[in-house]
Amino acid sequence: MNYDYLHPRDEIALTISRIYRNKMTTMSGGNLSILDENGDMWITPAGIDKGTLTPADIVCVRHDGTVEGRHRPSSEYPFHRAIYDVRPDLTAVVHAHPMALVAFSIAKRVPNTRIIPQTYRWNGKVAFAPYGVPGSDDLGSKIAEKFAAGYDSVMLESHGVCCGGRTLQDAFQRFETLELCARTEIKASQLGTPQFLTEEQLQLESRSDLRLATFEHGPENMTVAEKNLRNQVCAFIGRGYRQGLFTGATGTISARLDANSFLITPHPLDRFSVLPEELVLVRNGRCEAGKTPSYAALAHRTIYEAHPDVGSVVNANASNCLAFSVCNKAIDTRTLPESYILLREVSLLPFETTFSNMAKMASTLSLRHPAAVLANNGVLVVGSDVVSVFDKLEVLDSTAEAILGSLPIGGYVPIGKDAIDDIVKAFKLPR
């Protein structure tokens, strides 16, 4: 969906309800603003329930200071204004108190954004602004000082976080991705020693820009099967977002259409609101003109070519799976029979594999061994179709969550070898 066509009050109301529904603010905390081309600021109101906010509740503070609307502007209006004053390139600010970032804020630490390439691409380095009284000019100048130094994401001591953007969606994706970093680092620290991407590894990722030759394609030459698959994939992307398996800015899914073609998520994309026409068809190594497929398109294509029975591939950064990815540990599926039956043994592949050794990646995965943890790059899951790949991804993330949950209560005991042999026999699993 293209947010550029929304009025600021509609975009703010949509985004704050998304933040509230994703439990990234309480009903009273957090505020968002957009600065329009006239220098007028559209901002969330003070003291109104974030769970029921409508576009009509959004306040406009004109550039001359007059206030229009049925409410008072947010009490944090001074720091929004202070940020825009020092950063003319920014037109949106998101501020909230999501739980994992608040944990870092009260621990007086900044989350490391080098957990996966996308989180570093969105946030880069993050600043830490010292404490100030909420709503005060003093807090505004402390935050603005960090934005003036070039930071787009600033942690606020004993308060929360503030992210700026060229658009509200840009600021929101930065905010959501930073919360993913914080959540993952907290979970990974319970599991082992988090590993962070080096400069060389980040370089490897930035060289992976995909340029495919193109072909003309449009609804006039789409089959019913393609239209059906586009709608099915979109429904699962939206569901994956709501289930916490994808974030707005991360997660790639593809689905095979026929022997030589597949549909894949584009880049960039907001997984919250994907439309069927946004997916990219890749056929015989070419992609449909006017669209950019995900960076992972080549890796997915390598898997489809190696395995004619694979009908869908997903690369996801669900935060429980990501804790294992960041600790460079495989996920043990000998937890529940369901996990072992669906996923069998899960492999661990080095970060570089998806960039420089796609053949190794393709030979590791199959319908028999459908899941792998990619070091600092999430998890990769294959299935016979979109439904089966989604099922496996959900089970993989639940398994990761259960293992993480067992750690503070003494850890887990894997199902023993004899019981695993019985499962293999009872369910006629291939050996």
Ligand SMILES: [Zn+2]
């Ligand atoms: Zn606040």
